Amino acid sequence: MAVMTYLEAIRETLRQELRRDDRIIVYGEDVGVRGGVFRVTEGLQAEFGEERVIDSPLAEAAIIGTAIGAAVNGLRPVPEIQFSDFIFPAINQIVQEAARIRYRSNGAFGVPMVIRAPFGGGVHGALYHSQSVEAFFAHVPGLKVVIPSTPYDAKGLLASAIQDEDPVLYFEHKAAYRSLKGEVPDERYLIPIGKADLKRPGKHVSIITYGLMVSYALKAAEVLDKEGISVEILDLRSIRPLDVEAILETAKKTGKVLMVHEDNLTGGIGGEVSALIAEHALFYLDAPIVRLAGPDVPAMPYSPPLEHAFMVTPEKITEAARKLAKF
Amino acid sequence: MAGSDALYGLGLDTTKIETMYYYMVLSRALDERMWILNRQGKSAFVISCQGQEGAQVGVASALDPTVDWVAPYYRDLGIVLYFGMTPREIMLGQLAKADDPSSGGRQMPSHYGHKERHVLTGSSPVATQVPHAAGIALAFKIRKEAAVAMTSLGEGSTNQGEFHEALNFAAVHRLPLIVVVENNGFAISVPQSKEMVVADVAAKAAGYGMPGIVVQGSDPLGVHQATLEARKRALKGEGPTLIEIKTHRYTPHSSDDDDRAYKTREQLKAEKEDDAIVLFRQWMMDQKLWDDERDQALRQRVRHEVDDATDYAEAAPYPDPKTLWDHVYHS
Ligand SMILES: Cc1ncc(C[n+]2csc(CCOP(=O)(O)OP(=O)(O)O)c2C)c(N)n1
Ligand SMILES: [Mg+2]
Numbered sequence: 264m265a266v267m268t269y270l271e272a273i274r275e276t277l278r279q280e281l282r283r284d285d286r287i288i289v290y291g292e293d294v295g296v297r298g299g300v301f302r303v304t305e306g307l308q309a310e311f312g313e314e315r316v317i318d319s320p321l322a323e324a325a326i327i328g329t330a331i332g333a334a335v336n337g338l339r340p341v342p343e344i345q346f347s348d349f350i351f352p353a354i355n356q357i358v359q360e361a362a363r364i365r366y367r368s369n370g371a372f373g374v375p376m377v378i379r380a381p382f383g384g385g386v387h388g389a390l391y392h393s394q395s396v397e398a399f400f401a402h403v404p405g406l407k408v409v410i411p412s413t414p415y416d417a418k419g420l421l422a423s424a425i426q427d428e429d430p431v432l433y434f435e436h437k438a439a440y441r442s443l444k445g446e447v448p449d450e451r452y453l454i455p456i457g458k459a460d461l462k463r464p465g466k467h468v469s470i471i472t473y474g475l476m477v478s479y480a481l482k483a484a485e486v487l488d489k490e491g492i493s494v495e496i497l498d499l500r501s502i503r504p505l506d507v508e509a510i511l512e513t514a515k516k517t518g519k520v521l522m523v524h525e526d527n528l529t530g531g532i533g534g535e536v537s538a539l540i541a542e543h544a545l546f547y548l549d550a551p552i553v554r555l556a557g558p559d560v561p562a563m564p565y566s567p568p569l570e571h572a573f574m575v576t577p578e579k580i581t582e583a584a585r586k587l588a589k590f
Numbered sequence: 591m592a593g594s595d596a597l598y599g600l601g602l603d604t605t606k607i608e609t610m611y612y613y614m615v616l617s618r619a620l621d622e623r624m625w626i627l628n629r630q631g632k633s634a635f636v637i638s639c640q641g642q643e644g645a646q647v648g649v650a651s652a653l654d655p656t657v658d659w660v661a662p663y664y665r666d667l668g669i670v671l672y673f674g675m676t677p678r679e680i681m682l683g684q685l686a687k688a689d690d691p692s693s694g695g696r697q698m699p700s701h702y703g704h705k706e707r708h709v710l711t712g713s714s715p716v717a718t719q720v721p722h723a724a725g726i727a728l729a730f731k732i733r734k735e736a737a738v739a740m741t742s743l744g745e746g747s748t749n750q751g752e753f754h755e756a757l758n759f760a761a762v763h764r765l766p767l768i769v770v771v772e773n774n775g776f777a778i779s780v781p782q783s784k785e786m787v788v789a790d791v792a793a794k795a796a797g798y799g800m801p802g803i804v805v806q807g808s809d810p811l812g813v814h815q816a817t818l819e820a821r822k823r824a825l826k827g828e829g830p831t832l833i834e835i836k837t838h839r840y841t842p843h844s845s846d847d848d849d850r851a852y853k854t855r856e857q858l859k860a861e862k863e864d865d866a867i868v869l870f871r872q873w874m875m876d877q878k879l880w881d882d883e884r885d886q887a888l889r890q891r892v893r894h895e896v897d898d899a900t901d902y903a904e905a906a907p908y909p910d911p912k913t914l915w916d917h918v919y920h921s
Pocket of ligand 1: 777
C-alpha cells in the first residue's frame, strides 16, 4: 500500500497491466519519450520498448482506427487521446465502428480497447483544453464510460476496463492528476464497471456526481455538516452503464437530489439520472431534483473571470445543496 | 542606399526589405516578452513563433492583406502582425483582456483572429483550418475575385485527415489556395521521422496533383518568392500550391513543455546558427542596405512598441463575467 496521486495510480496500473499481459499496448501522441504531455506514461517506453509504448503520428482517427484493428486481431490496445477535446477526429471510429462492431457482426467480433483521455477545466486550458465530453459517448450503446474520482478507483477501474471485452472510455480529470492523493494497494484489484460508490452517508440531501466533482462535493458536505445539514454523496464512477439501483436508493432515502457535473447542463448525465428518479422514485421526493452543471455555452473561456464563472466549484455546490436542504 | 528593384529579381524595394526585417524583429521581441510575462505569473500560457519568423514574414509579405485572407495557426505571430494586427492587440490577447480582438480573452493566447485584418479565427484542434481556407478560396473563385487564401500549419498536423481532404478538394476545384507547412521537425516531442516516412512534406502534394515546393525558413526572400509564384498560379486559375518551409522551433512546444527530454542542446545550438533574423540582417548589411546604427534605432523602436503594448494590455480590463453568455448564437 502506498500513497499516490491520481496520476501515479494510473501510471502504476498501466505498468502493472503491461507487465501482466503482453497483449497490451499503449499508444498516442507524445506518450513515449516524453511520457505524455501530463507525464502519465513516463518511463513506460523505457521499460516496455517502442513496440508496446508507441509514439504515434498526430492523427486521432488513425490512433483509434488502428486500435480497433489491433483489438479484433488479439491485442488489448490502450490508446491515449492527448486531450479529450481532440477526440472528435476519431468520433467516427469510436461511435460508428468500436461501439457497433459486436452488434453488427452478430457477436462475431469484439473491440476490447480502453481509450484514456484527460478532460475537464479550471486549469487555464480555454475552449479546447477544458472540455467535458463524456455525455457524447454515454449516449451510445456499445460503449462504456468510466470516470474515476480517487487514486484507488483509478486503479481498480482501469484494470477492469483493460480486462473488459468491450470498448471503454476512461476519462481522467486534469485537475485531479496531482491534487488528489490517496492510498492504493500494490496488488491488482478490480472495481466492477457500473457500480456506484456511496462516498458518504447522509440524511437530508443526496449529491449524485462523478470524477473531480466528488471531491468538491465532499468539501461542500463538510461545510454543511457544521450547519446541521447532513449530505449523502453517491459517486457514479461509471456513467454508462449507470448504477440505477444505487441512484434510486439514495433518492428514496433523502428525498432530495442534487445532481452535479462540470459537463454542460443540457443533455448531460444529470438529465438521465433525473429521468430515472422521476420514473422510478417520484413519490419519494420531497423537492424537485436540482441540476448544477457547466453552463450551456460552447466551451470554457480562458480569461480568469470567465473561467471562474463557468466552473462548478465547492462553493457553488455548497450553495445549491443548502438551498435544496431548506426547500 | 541602393534602392534596387532588381534585388533577387523580386521587384522588392528597400522599404519592403526593411519592412520584412522589422516584422521579424517585432515578432521575436513580442514573443520574448510573452515568456517574461509568463514567468512573472501574469500570463498562464505561451506558444511561440521563435525560430519561424523568417518563414512567416516571407509568406505574409508576398500576399496582399487588402484582398487576401489568411487562416494561420498558433505560431504565426509574424503573419498576423504583417496583416495588420498591432502589438497592443497581440498583448491584449496574451493577457486575456476584454478588448482582445481575437476572442475577447476567451481563447488561449496565440489563437489569432481579426475579421477586419482578414485573419480567420482559429481553434486548437490542428488542421481544421485547412478546409476552411479552401472554402474561403472557393468563395473567391465563385465570385471571381482576384484574391487568394493562405493557410498554415505544422508538419505534424499534416497527418490529419482534414489536411488531405482539403488538399484534394482544392486541387479538384483549382482553388486559389496556398497551403504553407512550417516544418520545425517536431510535433511537441515527436520527431519528423516518427510522424512520417517522407523527408519532405511537400511530397504529399503529388498525391493530389498539385505542386509541392520546399524552401528554407532562414531565407525569407526564397520563401517570399515561392509564395509570390503560388499566388500568381492561384490568381491565374491554376489551383493550389503546397509550400513546405524548413524551419526551427527555438522554444519548448509551449510554456507547459520541457524540450530537454527530446532535443539536445547541441541540436538547438545548431538550429540557432540558422536564425532567419540574424542571417537576413547580415545579408542586408552585405548588400549595404543596413548598418549598425539603423539596427540600433529599429530595435529601440521595437522595444518601445513592446513596452507600450505590455503596459496598455496590463492596464486593460478583464471581460465582465456576465459576458460568459454572449455570442452563443447570433443575438
Ligand atoms: C487534433 C489535435 N490533436 C492533438 C493536439 C495537441 N497538439 C497541439 S500542437 C501539437 C503538435 C503539433 O505539431 P506540428 O503540427 O508539427 O506543429 P508545431 O507545433 O510543431 O508548429 C499537438 C499534438 C491538437 N491541438 N489537436
Ligand atoms: Mg512541428
